[in-house]
Amino acid sequence: MRTKKIIVCDAIHEKGFEILRAEKDIDVVDAVKLPKDELLKIIGDCDVAITRSSTDVDEKFLNAASNLKAIVRAGVGVDNVDQEGCSRRGIIAMNVPTANTIAAVELTMAHLLGCARSFPNANNHLKIDRIWNREKWYGVELAEKRLGVIGFGNIGSRVAIRAKSFGMEIVAYDPYIPASKVTDLGMSYTTNFDDILACDFITIHTPKNKETLNMISHDEIAKMKDGVRLINCARGGLYNEEALHAGLKSGKIAFAGIDVFSKEPATNHPLLDLENICVTPHLGANTLESQEKIAIQAAENAISAARGISYPNALNLPIKAEDMPASLKPYLELVQKMGFLAAQLNRSAIKSIRLELEGDIAEFGKSLLTFGVVGALSETNETTVNYVNAEFVAKEKGIESKFEVLGSTSGYKNKVTLVLVTDKDAISISGTVFGEDEQRIVGINGFKFDFKPKGKMIIFKNNDVPGVIAKITSILAQEGINIADFRLGRGAHQFAMAVILVDTDIDKKIITELNKLETCVWVEYAVL
Numbered sequence: 001m002r003t004k005k006i007i008v009c010d011a012i013h014e015k016g017f018e019i020l021r022a023e024k025d026i027d028v029v030d031a032v033k034l035p036k037d038e039l040l041k042i043i044g045d046c047d048v049a050i051t052r053s054s055t056d057v058d059e060k061f062l063n064a065a066s067n068l069k070a071i072v073r074a075g076v077g078v079d080n081v082d083q084e085g086c087s088r089r090g091i092i093a094m095n096v097p098t099a100n101t102i103a104a105v106e107l108t109m110a111h112l113l114g115c116a117r118s119f120p121n122a123n124n125h126l127k128i129d130r131i132w133n134r135e136k137w138y139g140v141e142l143a144e145k146r147l148g149v150i151g152f153g154n155i156g157s158r159v160a161i162r163a164k165s166f167g168m169e170i171v172a173y174d175p176y177i178p179a180s181k182v183t184d185l186g187m188s189y190t191t192n193f194d195d196i197l198a199c200d201f202i203t204i205h206t207p208k209n210k211e212t213l214n215m216i217s218h219d220e221i222a223k224m225k226d227g228v229r230l231i232n233c234a235r236g237g238l239y240n241e242e243a244l245h246a247g248l249k250s251g252k253i254a255f256a257g258i259d260v261f262s263k264e265p266a267t268n269h270p271l272l273d274l275e276n277i278c279v280t281p282h283l284g285a286n287t288l289e290s291q292e293k294i295a296i297q298a299a300e301n302a303i304s305a306a307r308g309i310s311y312p313n314a315l316n317l318p319i320k321a322e323d324m325p326a327s328l329k330p331y332l333e334l335v336q337k338m339g340f341l342a343a344q345l346n347r348s349a350i351k352s353i354r355l356e357l358e359g360d361i362a363e364f365g366k367s368l369l370t371f372g373v374v375g376a377l378s379e380t381n382e383t384t385v386n387y388v389n390a391e392f393v394a395k396e397k398g399i400e401s402k403f404e405v406l407g408s409t410s411g412y413k414n415k416v417t418l419v420l421v422t423d424k425d426a427i428s429i430s431g432t433v434f435g436e437d438e439q440r441i442v443g444i445n446g447f448k449f450d451f452k453p454k455g456k457m458i459i460f461k462n463n464d465v466p467g468v469i470a471k472i473t474s475i476l477a478q479e480g481i482n483i484a485d486f487r488l489g490r491g492a493h494q495f496a497m498a499v500i501l502v503d504t505d506i507d508k509k510i511i512t513e514l515n516k517l518e519t520c521v522w523v524e525y526a527v528l
């Protein structure tokens with residue numbers, strides 16, 4: 001297997017580097033300290049990039065990263081990742097969605113308390129200015145105040161739970177969740193944004209996108225209570241920064257706790273000149289625990305993606321995670337392997353890839369087809385094929401891809417057959433999953449089998465006459481090849497097929513020897 005290059009663009013915990021460096025087939029490029037323009041000069045031959053919020057995955061980055069297969073955002077927010085640009089280039093964009101949740105929640109709580117008591121500012125007054133002024137720093141209590149939570153996901157919901165334990169009344173606004181997610185916690189759910197604007201404290205925990213950018217601006221601040229306190233530990237720009245500045249300056253907003261800015265690093269931002277604000281330099285995810293967890297997950301997922309095995313937490317897949325039941329996952333993997341096996345048995349130009357589906361699994365025909373096409377084309381194609389561009393690549397090559405739903409006649413609960421039609425013949429591989437995730441190949445070109453889709457295998461079709469097995473085993477023995485398993489399938493028309501699983505790699509000359517056997521119809525070597 002070719003060595004894969006993984007470039008680390010932003011600082012990650014050392015544990016992540018250790019995991020990457022331990023793999024023989026992975027070449028790690030440490031670009032953490034490189035200026036961004038230098039990074040673009042060396043990213044051209046990298047397979048996977050690990051990034052954080054300091055690296056924009058934009059047009060410039062993607063144009064320079066001409067060999068990139070995947071990008072792993074070592075964190076949650078992907079507002080600085082051009083996902084459309086990634087999709088257009090067949091690059092899978094992935095993130096690490098929950099490893100920093102608690103870190104961000106706890107920083108939000110710190111800012112909430114900071115907004116109530118101004119202690120970071122009082123600290124500076126005493127420590128830096130050496131002024132003992134107890135009257136200047138009167139605060140307010142959280143208890144019995146209303147907290148408006150915009151965005152009730154992983155972070156927002158946990159902030160709400162903690163704030164409730166401080167005696168706060170919670171009002172949550174999130175049109176994308178069922179109201180019960182909030183009301184079951186004894187909190188109020190609203191679809192009227194004005195209810196949020198009427199709160200004493202407001203905190204925001206949405207992603208940054210077209211809909212949420214400037215969600216709080218001049219008009220919204222004008223509607224707020226005098227002396228409102230605002231927190232933003234999500235993304236700069238969700239609160240319009242000019243409006244926030246004006247509101248703080250006029251005193252309409254009593255205090256703000258801000259971790260994130262529209263443009264970072266923000267060392268010269270006008271908000272920094274104000275007295276009634278506490279700022280942190282995007283520290284939400286920066287706890288030792290969270291960074292260690294994120295780095296481990298990012299490194300493991302980057303390795304998986306570099307090897308083409310899987311793309312955990314992929315954001316631009318054609319199938320949404322919520323539409324993918326657990327029972328579908330082993331079928332997706334199996335179908336990809338079946339496509340990969342069929343491609344290794346094939347020697348001719350592919351005309352079409354067809355999936356025949358039996359059982360309830362047929363409901364996911366389109367997704368299964370995508371994975372089958374990835375498997376069938378990744379062996380034979382010079383272009384990188386993945387779940388994003390599979391259909392497009394097939395079409396470009398003039399290969400038809402489709403699925404058909406069949407009645408259940410084979411006796412399996414679910415069965416999938418991938419048929420590769422070439423300009424000379426057709427290869428069909430059937431598979432099923434036993435129990436929760438026991439994948440099995442149950443047929444090749446109509447010959448019945450039952451073997452795991454894993455390992456090195458010789459597939460041998462022959463005239464069904466006595467003595468064939470002895471001849472095959474004798475050739476393998478002469479070459480010192482150990483047989484791990486031998487499966488035989490018998491078909492109609494006096495033919496038989498053998499799948500011989502072996503322990504070591506098979507040299508081409510052994511396949512040539514087997515091919516010379518009088519009874520041999522065809523023989524191929526495949527690795528799954």
Ligand SMILES: NC(=O)c1ccc[n+]([C@@H]2O[C@H](COP(=O)([O-])OP(=O)(O)OC[C@H]3O[C@@H](n4cnc5c(N)ncnc54)[C@H](O)[C@@H]3O)[C@@H](O)[C@H]2O)c1
Binds near residue numbers: 097207211285
């Ligand atoms: N400061 C930091 O270091 C830091 C750390 C982690 C996350 N974040 C930011 O916090 C954000 C939230 O993280 P999360 O893990 O809670 O994500 P999440 O996906 O679990 O939750 C986001 C919630 O926002 C809701 N939402 C989306 N659009 C909305 C809208 N228009 N109005 C109201 N609600 C809306 C969604 O329905 C979802 O429930 C991330 O996108 C990231 O930008 C910042």
Ligand SMILES: O=C(O)[C@H](O)COP(=O)(O)O
Binds near residue numbers: 054076077100282284
């Ligand atoms: O979205 C996130 O995960 C946070 O904002 C953290 O960003 P960072 O990885 O740049 O600290």
